[in-house]
Amino acid sequence: DAKTTQPPSMDCAEGRAANLPCNHSTISGNEYVYWYRQIHSQGPQYIIHGLKNNETNEMASLIITEDRKSSTLILPHATLRDTAVYYCIVTNNDMRFGAGTRLTVKP
């Protein structure tokens, strides 16, 4: 079973920041938070991951709360090509994908 809860869908205006929340209240100390996205008809694509510190890469930023029970993926300047299903996964080994959040970026 997925250990995360995400809103089923979100909208974002093009050029604005997209903030995608994820709740993982049962996360254990050795589990990482991973984010993937799946653009229509393609395989999932890795975005970012973290343990307890905030992380940033060329695609996104990951903000993890101090108690690690939730996190937020931030796409700083969303484009139409960022429209996808975004999956938040908590793992220390295998990956169990939930239903994810369907993000729609609108012009």
Added chain:
Amino acid sequence: GAGVSQSPSNKVTEKGKDVELRCDPISGHTALYWYRQSLGQGLEFLIYFQGNSAPDKSGLPSDRFSAERTGGSVSTLTIQRTQQEDSAVYLCASSFGGGAAYNEQFFGPGTRLTVL
């Protein structure tokens, strides 16, 4: 370098037939995963191989499903006596397998299975 490849890209079969789906992971990746995705649904974990350890088969939906990984590289997912509900896209992924800190998975393009 080459990514994860899967074959065939599409497979149409008749109910009751057996099918084999192949996955070639990225060279050097010790971890290999199989998922399936039904139309409009999320990814469903099927099986996970890590090095020479016994695979985690906890996601296989029935005993008609099996998978093997030969020589720690290529993997084959076999579905026996296919049913219409087996119709889905079957995705394979591989990763370095160095623990959760290095578990970025790279996905193949998938095999679309249609059971008539």
